[in-house]
Amino acid sequence: MWKGRFTQDTSSLVQQFGESISYDWRLFPHDIAGSIAHARAQLRAGLLTDEEFSAIENGLLEIRADIEAGRFEFKTSLEDIHMNIEAELTKRIGAPGAKLHTARSRNDQVATDTRLYCRASIDSLTKSIAALQNALLDRAEKYAATVIPGYTHLQRGQPVTAGHHFLAYAEMLERDKSRLADCRKRLNISPLGSGALAGSTINLDRHAIATELGFDGVSRNSMDAIADRDHIAELLFAISLCGIHLSRLSEDLILWCSAEFAFAALSDAHTTGSSLMPQKKNPDVCELTRGKTGRLTGNLINLLLAVKGLPLTYNRDLQEDKPPLFDSVDQLDLILSVNTEMIAAMELREANCRAAASDPMLLATDLADWLVKKGIPFRHAHELVGKAVAEAIRTATPLDQLDLTKIDPAYDASASEIFSLDRALAARTNPGAPSIENVRSEIQAWHQRLA
Ligand code: ARG
Numbered sequence: 517m518w519k520g521r522f523t524q525d526t527s528s529l530v531q532q533f534g535e536s537i538s539y540d541w542r543l544f545p546h547d548i549a550g551s552i553a554h555a556r557a558q559l560r561a562g563l564l565t566d567e568e569f570s571a572i573e574n575g576l577l578e579i580r581a582d583i584e585a586g587r588f589e590f591k592t593s594l595e596d597i598h599m600n601i602e603a604e605l606t607k608r609i610g611a612p613g614a615k616l617h618t619a620r621s622r623n624d625q626v627a628t629d630t631r632l633y634c635r636a637s638i639d640s641l642t643k644s645i646a647a648l649q650n651a652l653l654d655r656a657e658k659y660a661a662t663v664i665p666g667y668t669h670l671q672r673g674q675p676v677t678a679g680h681h682f683l684a685y686a687e688m689l690e691r692d693k694s695r696l697a698d699c700r701k702r703l704n705i706s707p708l709g710s711g712a713l714a715g716s717t718i719n720l721d722r723h724a725i726a727t728e729l730g731f732d733g734v735s736r737n738s739m740d741a742i743a744d745r746d747h748i749a750e751l752l753f754a755i756s757l758c759g760i761h762l763s764r765l766s767e768d769l770i771l772w773c774s775a776e777f778a779f780a781a782l783s784d785a786h787t788t789g790s791s792l793m794p795q796k797k798n799p800d801v802c803e804l805t806r807g808k809t810g811r812l813t814g815n816l817i818n819l820l821l822a823v824k825g826l827p828l829t830y831n832r833d834l835q836e837d838k839p840p841l842f843d844s845v846d847q848l849d850l851i852l853s854v855n856t857e858m859i860a861a862m863e864l865r866e867a868n869c870r871a872a873a874s875d876p877m878l879l880a881t882d883l884a885d886w887l888v889k890k891g892i893p894f895r896h897a898h899e900l901v902g903k904a905v906a907e908a909i910r911t912a913t914p915l916d917q918l919d920l921t922k923i924d925p926a927y928d929a930s931a932s933e934i935f936s937l938d939r940a941l942a943a944r945t946n947p948g949a950p951s952i953e954n955v956r957s958e959i960q961a962w963h964q965r966l967a
Pocket of ligand 1: 536540595596597622623626830832834835836
């Protein structure tokens with residue numbers, strides 16, 4: 517491609533070092549779409565005849581079909597997807613193929629392809645996230661009234677429902693989708709026409725190219741357009757954070773599946789056994805989800821460090837943007853699919869959940885609230901309940917079986933009414949709180965949000 521200036525061939529070690537075709541071949545549908553739009557603009561500018569344009573378009577479509585069918589031989593000596601396709605096109609159609617690169621550089625070409633790839637990935641990840649939300653919603657519906665302890669510091673705090681717990685993850689995933697949508701908005705502009713860095717002396721209709729490729733507009737500064745990898749960083753961040761959310765879900769499920777909690781059971785199809793200990797049923801999907809989150813975050817850091825300190829505009833370092841990008845998209849896609857399947861089949865052990873939530877200590881705050889409703893300032897009420905808790909621990913008596921009137925005259929016999937789990941949940945009616953009624957209406961709202 518650059519033989520004019522050189523008298524030596526590229527060393528085979530340098531070819532091996534510099535190639536990206538082993539991974540960027542995946543950009544082929546986008547590279548071909550970009551090339552067809554670019555050729556159409558050349559046609560309109562009078563740079564190609566109708567016949568030449570048709571030869572280019574048909575040639576590219578045939579190459580695409582061959583790649584899809586696994587009939588295309590990628591050559592490392594041709595470095596990347598852009599040169600592999602262009603060289604093959606020229607081999608197949610001759611002279612018109614050699615005109616395609618007019619007013620274009622691989623720099624604006626790769627920037628375009630990558631944006632198109634990110635856009636398509638965002639669209640498919642968004643669907644996969646919605647599928648996982650649906651699985652969570654389904655579990656939330658099934659276990660809308662299953663009471664579990666809610667935790668802070670991994671210590672039992674207050675009663676909630678499993679439905680509320682599952683919907684908390686649906687909320688996180690909704691924010692993940694909106695981060696992806698936000699990233700999509702900013703990335704959806706066409707860099708094509710920015711050339712190597714300074715546009716071209718041959719003016720093609722950039723807006724027409726952008727429209728054909730589904731972009732919302734064209735980039736405004738050729739140097740920025742060539743150097744910019746912000747959209748990849750944003751996407752890798754959105755993916756990392758989604759992974760982190762699923763890592764937290766994984767940790768909840770790992771705990772819930774332990775003999776110590778025994779709140780949940782994953783299906784045999786989504787767990788593994790031990791080669792040594794016959795009794796084991798391990799939550800490997802959860803652990804791998806948690807483990808892969810390190811990889812997703814590593815990919816983000818990898819990209820940020822590759823871009824840091826690069827002078828404008830294109831530097832070959834930027835070729836290193838694609839391995840972390842592809843890996844994060846692939847991994848999150850897998851993580852989402854397998855978690856969707858696993859959550860859909862997960863069961864709660866409701867009796868254990870309710871037994872754990874029936875610990876009267878979980879209602880200590882409700883007891884303080886009861887005192888507040890009698891006119892006692894909260895700080896004082898907190899102390900009075902603290903004394904009752906200390907007495908319960910000292911005498912090994914369940915909190916709901918203490919004679920509270922002996923602890924302080926502020927208590928009367930009706931205080932014991934607060935020790936009803938159902939009543940405690942029913943009282944939590946403020947928006948966002950876990951009353952069963954609230955959870956049911958949230959479930960309805962989610963059905964609409966996800967429809
Ligand atoms: N394979 C290259 C990349 O991914 C394409 C752009 C090459 N540009 C260049 N000036 N060598 O970044």
